[in-house]
Amino acid sequence: MSATAFEAFLARLYVDAEALARFRANPRAEAARAGLSPEESASLEQMDWPGLELAARSFAKKRSGKHSKGWRGVFRRFFRRTHL
Amino acid sequence: MKTNRQTRLAEHETRNTSHQSQVTSHDLGLTNHARSDRVGLGWRPELAAGIFAHFDQIDVVEVIADDYFDSAAEGAGYSWPFSRRQQNALRTLAAQVPVVLHGVSMGLASAAPVETKRLDAMARLVGRVRPAAWSEHLAFVRGGGLEIGHLAAPPRSDTTIEGAARNLERARAIIGARPEVENIATLVLPPGSAYSEAEWMARILEASGCGLLLDLHNLHANATNHGYDPIAFLDRLPAGRIRTIHLAGGKWIPAPDGGRRLLDDHLHDVPVEVFTLLEEVAARAPQPLTVILERDGAFPAMSTLLAQLDAARAALARGREKGKRKLENGNEKTDIAERSVALSSPHFPFSAFHFPGLSA
Numbered sequence: 468m469s470a471t472a473f474e475a476f477l478a479r480l481y482v483d484a485e486a487l488a489r490f491r492a493n494p495r496a497e498a499a500r501a502g503l504s505p506e507e508s509a510s511l512e513q514m515d516w517p518g519l520e521l522a523a524r525s526f527a528k529k530r531s532g533k534h535s536k537g538w539r540g541v542f543r544r545f546f547r548r549t550h551l
Numbered sequence: 552m553k554t555n556r557q558t559r560l561a562e563h564e565t566r567n568t569s570h571q572s573q574v575t576s577h578d579l580g581l582t583n584h585a586r587s588d589r590v591g592l593g594w595r596p597e598l599a600a601g602i603f604a605h606f607d608q609i610d611v612v613e614v615i616a617d618d619y620f621d622s623a624a625e626g627a628g629y630s631w632p633f634s635r636r637q638q639n640a641l642r643t644l645a646a647q648v649p650v651v652l653h654g655v656s657m658g659l660a661s662a663a664p665v666e667t668k669r670l671d672a673m674a675r676l677v678g679r680v681r682p683a684a685w686s687e688h689l690a691f692v693r694g695g696g697l698e699i700g701h702l703a704a705p706p707r708s709d710t711t712i713e714g715a716a717r718n719l720e721r722a723r724a725i726i727g728a729r730p731e732v733e734n735i736a737t738l739v740l741p742p743g744s745a746y747s748e749a750e751w752m753a754r755i756l757e758a759s760g761c762g763l764l765l766d767l768h769n770l771h772a773n774a775t776n777h778g779y780d781p782i783a784f785l786d787r788l789p790a791g792r793i794r795t796i797h798l799a800g801g802k803w804i805p806a807p808d809g810g811r812r813l814l815d816d817h818l819h820d821v822p823v824e825v826f827t828l829l830e831e832v833a834a835r836a837p838q839p840l841t842v843i844l845e846r847d848g849a850f851p852a853m854s855t856l857l858a859q860l861d862a863a864r865a866a867l868a869r870g871r872e873k874g875k876r877k878l879e880n881g882n883e884k885t886d887i888a889e890r891s892v893a894l895s896s897p898h899f900p901f902s903a904f905h906f907p908g909l910s911a
Contacts, residue, residue: 475695518739530700
């Protein structure tokens with residue numbers, strides 16, 4: 468699997484609560500379904516789970532604009548305009 | 552006798568004049584090389600009046616570049632809120648005080664190529680404002696068509712080192728100057744990493760030739776959350792590459808495992824640990840540094856922010872003194888070692904001429 472696809476998988480975990488929940492329930496199966504290599508799957512299984520959860524929450528707050536002042540607001544504005 | 556502000560402005564004008572004459576499509580001549588340390592603030596609309604009223608205490612202003620990207624990006628699905636008029640206002644600001652531009656959404660530290668339209672927008676802004684420098688983060692912000700919404704730490708691997716180096720070279724080619732690259736705060740250790748953060752950063756700096764914007768609160772938060780020594784981290788970085796320092800504050804948040812983590816939120820005062828790190832950086836990096844205080848909300852009185860700038864100046868001064876002592880001690884040790892060699896040398900009488908202290 469390519470490095471860009473691994474980044475895409477990580478991005479999905481950060482922004483998609485359901486994908487994160489599925490992954491937490493069965494990381495190996497989810498990683499395999501996404502086409503990750505056994506090494507990549509192993510690195511995800513050993514992940515810093517509390518950190519991942521906190522980061523996902525923090526990113527969600529920023530996307531929703533709760534911390535929208537200063538340069539963090541740039542991301543909020545961008546996200547609202549592009550809805551990518 | 553010139554005041555500090557007059558000296559600063561003269562230096563600023565000299566730089567602007569000289570770099571205008573050096574501009575080529577591939578070398579804008581941006582140099583964040585002040586002759587002395589300078590300390591300033593991140594520009595925020597809420598702080599505008601205070602900044603304008605205290606130029607005598609603010610040596611430099613950092614502006615979020617993405618806020619000023621022009622509407623040329625609209626055709627590509629972007630609709631930025633600021634117009635040419637705001638860019639001209641920014642130019643006016645840059646004529647009064649050294650300005651540095653700070654980008655936040657390029658996602659340079661990624662295996663994926665940075666979007667050309669973002670580099671083009673930065674190139675146009677840099678061309679209009681002519682900042683002292685521009686900077687971006689070593690982060691990825693999107694992947695697989697998803698916007699993460701903030702700066703995320705990519706896997707610290709050879710692939711992202713190579714990707715970052717490619718992206719930084721494209722940025723240099725399109726914008727005309729290399730950015731200074733900034734370390735980010737991360738609540739999660741990125742999976743798939745082969746390197747420590749310090750080694751990963753050092754390799755990117757080496758591969759790209761970029762200067763370093765070292766965010767000391769990000770360093771403090773990462774070291775606290777992930778259990779490493781921030782001083783050892785500093786020792787692993789090439790100190791000579793440090794150009795700019797960010798200072799900020801944060802708060803503790805509860806973690807799902809019952810512990811707690813330090814969040815870099817830019818909403819609190821700079822903690823003492825960060826000033827201590829600034830002192831350590833100043834002791835290691837002899838070149839002039841640009842220090843920026845970042846505050847994004849819960850704004851205190853301007854006097855409180857100015858007091859933090861003074862605290863930064865004091866930390867720089869302590870660090871400079873420490874660095875000087877270290878250098879002197881090092882020279883002294885070298886002298887003693889050389890004298891010992893000379894004394895034990897069969898050519899001692901001749902060698903002694905080179906060491907006046909010995910012949911006295």
